[in-house]
Amino acid sequence: MISESSSFMKGVVLGGVFCMLVTLLGHIKVGHGTKAHHHEHHHIQAPNKEDVLNLSEDERVELSKSIRVYCIILVKPKDLGHWAAAKETWSKHCDKADFYSSENVKVFDSVPLNTNDMWVMMRKAYKLTYERYKDEFSWFFLAYPTTFAIIENLKYFLLKKDSSQPFYIGHTMKSGDLEYVDGQGGIVLSIESLRRLSQVLGDPDKCPERGGMIWKLAEDKQLAICLKYTGVFAENAEDSEGKDVFNTKSVGALIKEAMSTHPQQVVDGCCSDMAITFSGLSPNHMHVMMYGVYRLRPYGHTYTDALVFLPPAG
Amino acid sequence: MASSKSLINLLTFTFGSAIGFFVCYLLFSIILEEQVKIQPHVLHNDPHGQHSADTDNNQLQGQMNFNADAGQHKDEDKNIAEGLYQKVKILCWVMTGPQNLEKKAKHVKATWAQRCNKVLFMSSEENKDFPTVGLETKEGRDQLYWKTIKAFQYVHDHYFDDADWFMKADDDTYVILDNLRWLLSKYSPEQPIYFGRRFKPYVKQGYMSGGAGYVLSKEALKRFVAAFKTNKCSHSSSIEDLALGKCMEVINVEAGDSRDTSGRETFHPFVPEHHLIRGYLPKTFWYWNYNYYPAVEGPGCCSDLAVSFHYVDSVTMYHLEYLIYHLRPYGYLYRYNPDLSKNPEVQGKNEALEDNQKLKQKISES
Numbered sequence: 001m002i003s004e005s006s007s008f009m010k011g012v013v014l015g016g017v018f019c020m021l022v023t024l025l026g027h028i029k030v031g032h033g034t035k036a037h038h039h040e041h042h043h044i045q046a047p048n049k050e051d052v053l054n055l056s057e058d059e060r061v062e063l064s065k066s067i068r069v070y071c072i073i074l075v076k077p078k079d080l081g082h083w084a085a086a087k088e089t090w091s092k093h094c095d096k097a098d099f100y101s102s103e104n105v106k107v108f109d110s111v112p113l114n115t116n117d118m119w120v121m122m123r124k125a126y127k128l129t130y131e132r133y134k135d136e137f138s139w140f141f142l143a144y145p146t147t148f149a150i151i152e153n154l155k156y157f158l159l160k161k162d163s164s165q166p167f168y169i170g171h172t173m174k175s176g177d178l179e180y181v182d183g184q185g186g187i188v189l190s191i192e193s194l195r196r197l198s199q200v201l202g203d204p205d206k207c208p209e210r211g212g213m214i215w216k217l218a219e220d221k222q223l224a225i226c227l228k229y230t231g232v233f234a235e236n237a238e239d240s241e242g243k244d245v246f247n248t249k250s251v252g253a254l255i256k257e258a259m260s261t262h263p264q265q266v267v268d269g270c271c272s273d274m275a276i277t278f279s280g281l282s283p284n285h286m287h288v289m290m291y292g293v294y295r296l297r298p299y300g301h302t303y304t305d306a307l308v309f310l311p312p313a314g
Numbered sequence: 315m316a317s318s319k320s321l322i323n324l325l326t327f328t329f330g331s332a333i334g335f336f337v338c339y340l341l342f343s344i345i346l347e348e349q350v351k352i353q354p355h356v357l358h359n360d361p362h363g364q365h366s367a368d369t370d371n372n373q374l375q376g377q378m379n380f381n382a383d384a385g386q387h388k389d390e391d392k393n394i395a396e397g398l399y400q401k402v403k404i405l406c407w408v409m410t411g412p413q414n415l416e417k418k419a420k421h422v423k424a425t426w427a428q429r430c431n432k433v434l435f436m437s438s439e440e441n442k443d444f445p446t447v448g449l450e451t452k453e454g455r456d457q458l459y460w461k462t463i464k465a466f467q468y469v470h471d472h473y474f475d476d477a478d479w480f481m482k483a484d485d486d487t488y489v490i491l492d493n494l495r496w497l498l499s500k501y502s503p504e505q506p507i508y509f510g511r512r513f514k515p516y517v518k519q520g521y522m523s524g525g526a527g528y529v530l531s532k533e534a535l536k537r538f539v540a541a542f543k544t545n546k547c548s549h550s551s552s553i554e555d556l557a558l559g560k561c562m563e564v565i566n567v568e569a570g571d572s573r574d575t576s577g578r579e580t581f582h583p584f585v586p587e588h589h590l591i592r593g594y595l596p597k598t599f600w601y602w603n604y605n606y607y608p609a610v611e612g613p614g615c616c617s618d619l620a621v622s623f624h625y626v627d628s629v630t631m632y633h634l635e636y637l638i639y640h641l642r643p644y645g646y647l648y649r650y651n652p653d654l655s656k657n658p659e660v661q662g663k664n665e666a667l668e669d670n671q672k673l674k675q676k677i678s679e680s
Contacts, residue, residue: 011331015335018334018335019338266632291613294643294646295648295650297642298490300496303389306645308645309644309646310647
């Protein structure tokens with residue numbers, strides 16, 4: 001009896017020690033190539049309304065045309081309902097939108113990636129995108145099927161930002177030392193970031209297809225790790241009042257939270273006037289959002305905007 | 315014997331190491347998760363602080379302080395809306411009850427009610443704090459018509475000169491006052507007319523859905539109240555909107571067409587989702603047979619300048635408020651523009667539109 005229990009205890013200790021070693025090693029590997037960067041929360045802001053009002057009419061037209069956004073939506077056959085909704089609704093407002101699918105689907109056109117692994121899908125999608133479109137677009141927006149995006153607000157946000165700089169923007173989260181953009185809220189990369197990513201994707205030490213020591217990391221975290229190696233860091237996008245513009249929840253969910261945390265100022269405290277994304281929407285909700293954002297409005301409120309966006313054809 | 319014993323030892327050792335490993339993994343994942351996600355939810359000094367502030371007055375004045383919004387909406391021009399606010403005075407009264415003040419009426423008060431020139435909350439009993447007007451009736455569905463009559467009577471007796479139009483809504487109706495003013499600006503309050511979502515059964519000229527809300531002209535209100543004094547209309551009915559509609563016909567108040575310039579409905583008996591999604595309301599549903607004009611589902615269901623939605627719960631009240639008055643697509647040129655081909659009544663508005671048209675051309679040329 002005693003010898004059995006002692007061997008049991010030895011086993012427990014060994015198991016614990018082994019696990020500790022593995023986890024710590026995994027952590028060290030992550031933190032290894034990052035160079036001592038003092039990581040606080042990185043914030044990035046929308047342009048000031050005043051800056052924008054000083055533009056001449058010609059400058060406005062130039063600007064409206066110069067910001068070109070390419071949309072990547074990662075889909076799987078199981079997402080067919082959301083896929084259809086995204087196709088019929090917000091994605092039409094991208095300069096170009098493509099659906100990158102795990103496998104070919106008869107009903108819709110897509111770029112087949114022939115893998116079910118989200119990280120591999122993301123890698124392939126970004127690589128293909130860079131190869132095909134590096135000369136045509138300055139900004140690249142990646143979304144999941146449950147995300148709803150307002151591309152006009154994305155363009156306004158990117159208005160005075162130089163795409164030849166390494167931008168990696170969205171709703172950021174922290175996991176230990178790693179600050180990453182939460183995929184649910186949408187991921188924005190400038191052409192420079194995409195260029196660097198495309199290079200590091202070929203490096204199996206820094207940016208392997210199978211990341212993490214033992215446990216598989218989520219694809220949005222993997223992306224952040226790879227980008228970090230190239231000197232590209234995640235920044236949290238906010239409006240001039242500090243509110244997030246990329247949201248990982250739906251309007252309804254955010255309103256419910258606001259109703260319990262600050263019931264006297266529900267709408268003012270909830271969400272930005274120039275929000276870019278919401279997530280966790282059902283296909284029906286996407287259609288309702290299209291009506292609510294692009295059609296329903298109060299008569300007699302006009303705006304002087306620096307950019308002009310036409311409704312998409314059809 | 316010795317080999318089986320060492321086998322057992324080996325097994326317990328392996329089992330032990332598995333348990334140790336597993337426990338350690340759990341511990342680590344808990345510890346690591348603690349370091350994660352602290353999104354600073356920043357609510358800076360909010361310039362909108364005055365917007366939904368409670369007014370301590372006994373009656374809720376329509377306190378539209380258009381300048382309270384200075385911060386976020388710097389590029390917003392509300393001149394036209396403000397002009398209409400002065401020109402088309404609307405008194406809103408909201409049908410509610412003691413049980414619903416906290417659950418429903420409160421959210422109406424926090425959102426659209428502030429945009430009425432005057433708003434009154436009508437309940438069976440008075441509540442000085444909310445405040446509500448006490449109609450001295452009972453509560454219940456069968457009391458609705460009686461409450462409606464008494465409410466209009468109260469409004470007529472106390473506020474007849476304070477408004478041009480008199481809007482009735484439920485505590486689960488969301489009303490977009492700016493769009494209501496735009497609709498009514500084309501009519502005179504001296505006309506005997508009323509607007510709402512027009513239903514066709516039972517009444518020749520049709521009647522207006524109660525839940526979607528309806529609005530009476532000054533003349534219509536005058537005739538309605540007089541009709542009860544002279545017994546032209548009956549006092550009792552279990553169906554409020556139908557009874558009112560019958561009465562309107564008797565007293566020669568016209569059932570108006572509230573559709574927008576492209577024929578789309580503006581008053582809605584349900585929430586946007588139920589109208590916008592094809593197939594949401596089954597074809598056997600009563601609604602399809604009731605609508606006076608051909609009922610449409612899908613995007614054609616609803617005007618861009620919609621006036622009301624019904625069966626709106628508390629979350630949806632704020633949701634609509636956010637979508638309508640806050641979130642907007644920057645720089646976007648709306649497809650539906652009712653003012654484009656009209657006579658240039660308002661200078662500023664047309665100039666802005668012309669600028670947009672010029673920009674539109676420039677973009678499509680280059």
